[in-house]
Amino acid sequence: MGEYKLLSTIKSPEDVKKIKSEDVPSLCTEIREKLVEVVSVNGGHLSPNLGVVELTVAMHRSFDFPKDSLVWDVGHQSYTHKLLTGRFSKFDTLRQKDGISGFPKRAESIYDDFNTGHSSTSISAAFGIANAKLLSGDQSHTIAVIGDGSFTGGLAFEAMNNAGRFNKNFIVVLNDNKMSISKNVGAIPRYLTTVRIQPWYIRVKRGTEKILTKIPVIGWGIKGVLRRSKSKIKNLVYKNTLFDCFGFTYLGPIDGHNVEELENAFTAAKKSRTPVLVHVVTKKGKGYQPAEDNPGEFHGIGQFDIDSGEPISSHKGFSAEFGKTMCEFAQTDDKLCAITAAMTGGTGLNEFSKQYKNRFFDVGIAEEHAVTFGCGLASKGMRPVFAVYSTFLQRAYDQLIHDAALGDLHLVLAVDRAGIVGADGETHQGVFDVSMLNSIPNTTVFSPTYFDGLRMSMYEALYNQEGLAVVRYPRGGELYKPEGFGEESTDYNIYGDTNADYLIVTYGRMFSYAARAYGLLKEQGVNVCLLKLCKIKPINSETVEYAKGFKSVWFFEEGIKNGGIARTFSDMLTHVGFTGNYHLKAIHDKFVKQMSVNEALKMLKLDSEGMTEVVIKDLANEKKT
Structure with a gap:
């Protein structure tokens, strides 16, 4: 790619200020070249970052970072910020193990003021920072950058309502690119459209x-x-805007790709004695044609060919299979509805949204609302399915308890990206949903391993369950499947040597790794039986009685140990009088950092080799005692 003559000289925001105005467009071009170069190899969020290049440059020329504070909403659009704050030399390690994060991290740089990863948090966090400064006599500015998609989240409005009474030095930059991941929906995007087309x-x-x-x-x-x-x-x-009503002085709309206009707007904002909202209009994917043409496809993308924009590798995944299954069921069930929180494509619902428009609901980035909205549908006899990533489901914990489970309403959750997800790191690992759901009464949870199991579990959740029903599945596609094995039950399956003294229990995609470990252990003279759970809450008592007959039991779980299924299974074994040895391997009280899925599972000893190592080591210790 390029030689990066300008970009390579920037070690801090002070160097950005030294760039001559006539050279700024060249700097922006170099930044875009670097973004495309690195993301094409490492994967990541390309479209959002291409869209905020000029905006980021203008902020670093206008403000005094790190004295001034900058909070990025979600943070997936902070790549340019990283390039301008001394991380150019490390940028090739983006999203890699031990490399720089794809999101702001306070531990990574003094220029990252707040850890982010989920949406709609920036105004709240920035307002807290601004108040802390006020209390300490600090007169510097605090800036929150939030997208129009994130602005559909209720937390953003709670913060706006609170922050409107602030005096000065507080600035919200609304990055309006007309998209979140899917096309924006709802009243706020429509309102912003009217503001954009009336720059009076x-x-x-x-x-x-x-x-x-x-x-x-x-x-x-x-x-x-x-x-x-x-x-x-x-x-x-x-001509008051909505933002004036909140107490903010409104500036805009500003061309988000004109650095001079942006700098002028920020100069004006800094002089205001009230909180200011700067409305910036940008183009997602700006400067790289494939991303401009398909901003949703390039929002978060794996490796791709720079010249063509085509993905280097692609495979059919659980998300696509879920979407296909929903369309099949909807053909004969006119009560079936699908709900998404601005993730139509990511959750596999594109085709459903086209075929069944009246029964498809994109509520924006508002998971709490999605759950309660689904409960409202269910209360009048509809069959709502809320498709959501595991990491984002965390935001709706209260609604799951109060509105769904306590209300005994039949809402189905399709929990995508369950388990380790890889390079997005701590904020996106889907390892908390099981412990969270396991604590909620009146809830049934399925965790299939293969596509057949997904289809059966969805049918069971929709038509044979009451209350809150959940089907969770991992990112990507099917893994190793033993020859002749099939998911014949939505309760449990048994595989391997049924006469063995040792039993491995697991669920979800962990079964694929356990099945390979079965072969590795056999090579070392250790015969085991595998018990694969599909319905993990409530646990079928037959499985506990079956496990009771083995000398040693290992439970491998791709989730948090505290509150997990392995702990529940252990309690149930003790209750039925199990006297053998019980070994539990799960994620113990920590966050899993960014690295590939394979690297993470290897580190956690949850891959085939790790499982084999754990069993052999535990057996050796048992013999010593």
Whole structure:
């Protein structure tokens, strides 16, 4: 790619300020070349980052970081920020094990003011930072950058409502690219559209004030009255926006790809004695044609060919199989509804959204609302399915308890990306949903291993269960499947040497690794039987009675140990009088850092070799005692 003559000289934001104005476009071009070069190899969030190059450059030229504070909402669009804050030399390690993160990390740089990964949090966090500064006498600025997609989340409005009473030095940058991951929906995107196409606001406001102040004697008085007035006259003259109603001074819309205009807007914002919202309009995927043409496809992408934009590898995954299954069921079930929180494509619901438009609901980035909305559908006899990534389901814990389970309403959750997800790191690992759901009464959870099991589990959850029913499945596609093995039951399956003294229990894709470990152990003279759970809550008592007959039992779980299924299984074994040895291998009280899925499972000893090593070591220790 490029030689990066300008970009390679930047070690801090001070160097960005030294770039001549006429050289800024060249710097932005170099940044885009570097983004495409690295993401094409490492994967990552390309479209969001290409869209904020000029915006990021302008902020680093206008503010004094790290004295001023910058909080990125979600943080997946902070790559340019990293390049401009001393991380150019390490940028090739983006999203790799022991490399720089794809999200802001306080431990990584003094320029990363707040750890982010989920949406709609930036204004709340930044407002907290601004108040902490005020209490300590710090007069520096605090900036929150939030996308129009994240602005559909309720937390953003809670923060806006609270922050409108602040005095100064607090700035919200609304990055309006007309998208989140899927196309934005709802009233807020429609409102922003009307603002974008009517850039009269500042001109009318300034023009009116200028005219009024020139009227002898009474002009200044009228101006003051209008400013203080709560009447319709004020609205007619000043054309108030929604943001003014929150107490923010509105600046915009600003061309998000014009650095000079952006710098002027930030200069004006810094002079305001009220909180300011700077409305910036950008193009997602800007500067790389394949990403401009398909911004959703390049929002989060794996390796791809730079020239063509085509993915280097692709395979049919559980998300696609789920979407196919939903369409099949919907053909004969006119009560079946699908809900997503701005993740139509990611959860495999594109085709459903086209075939069954009236029964498809994208609620925006609002998981809490999605669950309660689904409960409302269920209360009137519909069959709602909320498709959501495991990591984002965490945000709706209260609604799952209060509105779904406690209300005894039949809501189905399709939990995608369950388990380790890889390079997105701690904020996106799907390892908490089982412990979370395991604590909720009136809940049934299925965790199939293969596509057949997914289809059977979905049918069971939809038509043979009551209350809250969950089907969880991993990122990617099917893994190793023993010859002749089939998921014949949505309760449990048994595989291997049924006469063995040793038993391995697991569920989900861990069974594929356990099945390979079965062969590795056999090569070392250790015969084991495998018990694969599909319904993991409630656990079928037959499986516990079956496990009771073995001398030693190992439970391997791709999730948090505390509150997990392995712990529940252990309690049930003890209750039925099991006297053998029980070994539990799960994720113990820690976050799993960014690395590939294979690297993470190897580190956790949850891959085939790791399982084999654990069993051999435990057997050796048993013999010593």
